[in-house]
Amino acid sequence: QQPVQSPQAVILREGEDAVINCSSSKALYSVHWYRQKHGEAPVFLMILLKGGEQKGHEKISASFNEKKQQSSLYLTASQLSYSGTYFCGTGAGGTSYGKLTFGQGTILTVHP
Amino acid sequence: GAGVSQTPSNKVTEKGKYVELRCDPISGHTALYWYRQSLGQGPEFLIYFQGTGAADDSGLPNDRFFAVRPEGSVSTLKIQRTERGDSAVYLCASSLPGTGGTGELFFGEGSRLTVL
Numbered sequence: 001q002q003p004v005q006s007p008q009a010v011i012l013r014e015g016e017d018a019v020i021n022c023s024s025s026k027a028l029y030s031v032h033w034y035r036q037k038h039g040e041a042p043v044f045l046m047i048l049l050k051g052g053e054q055k056g057h058e059k060i061s062a063s064f065n066e067k068k069q070q071s072s073l074y075l076t077a078s079q080l081s082y083s084g085t086y087f088c089g090t091g092a093g094g095t096s097y098g099k100l101t102f103g104q105g106t107i108l109t110v111h112p
Numbered sequence: 113g114a115g116v117s118q119t120p121s122n123k124v125t126e127k128g129k130y131v132e133l134r135c136d137p138i139s140g141h142t143a144l145y146w147y148r149q150s151l152g153q154g155p156e157f158l159i160y161f162q163g164t165g166a167a168d169d170s171g172l173p174n175d176r177f178f179a180v181r182p183e184g185s186v187s188t189l190k191i192q193r194t195e196r197g198d199s200a201v202y203l204c205a206s207s208l209p210g211t212g213g214t215g216e217l218f219f220g221e222g223s224r225l226t227v228l
Contacts, residue, residue, distance in 0.1 A: 002154075055215060089155075097143070097215060098145050098217045
């Protein structure tokens with residue numbers, strides 16, 4: 001089952017904050033966040049694991065609520081370079097560590 | 113280069129033809145994944161290789177799709193009797209196996225397939 005992301009799109013001015021949510025109907029082992037700019041490859045932002053471990057880039061923060069099967073990505077003091085489509089991917093764990101089910105994406109646009 | 117390399121970057125073919133898409137992963141990454149991304153959608157898992165073997169091919173849509181990785185490095189995704197619905201960007205990603213590293217998938221820029 002595909003996770004559901006909200007909102008579908010966000011428009012910000014530089015310096016503003018945003019939160020992107022990812023919700024799943026299935027129990028989660030891990031949540032992975034990626035950003036993709038138009039015509040480019042998705043780029044890893046963060047992974048959140050069941051049990052509270054997080055790995056990712058220092059300037060990105062996110063939360064993982066295992067009970068609610070939800071994750072949120074926090075973008076603070078946005079920059080123009082933050083523009084792109086953000087995808088959450090949910091993992092079932094096991095040996096297929098990178099086998100992810102991605103949401104439909106959230107389009108973030110940051111204006112000067 | 114240091115990243116995941118995919119060729120061709122663009123492929124236009126006619127319905128019913130056979131196509132091959134190639135992926136050259138990052139050196140030392142034993143795990144390799146193929147995803148398919150339709151316009152406006154997130155990537156959709158197709159198949160996962162650990163070394164030379166397909167560890168999980170549950171995402172392949174039907175038997176027209178097949179992938180190989182004979183020497184544990186370069187992989188080829190093969191599509192027979194292409195259909196217009198196969199049109200998409202095919203993404204390849206590699207990673208360290210299991211929980212090695214950060215769990216990060218390194219994606220290539222993809223092969224855009226258009227079936228006329």
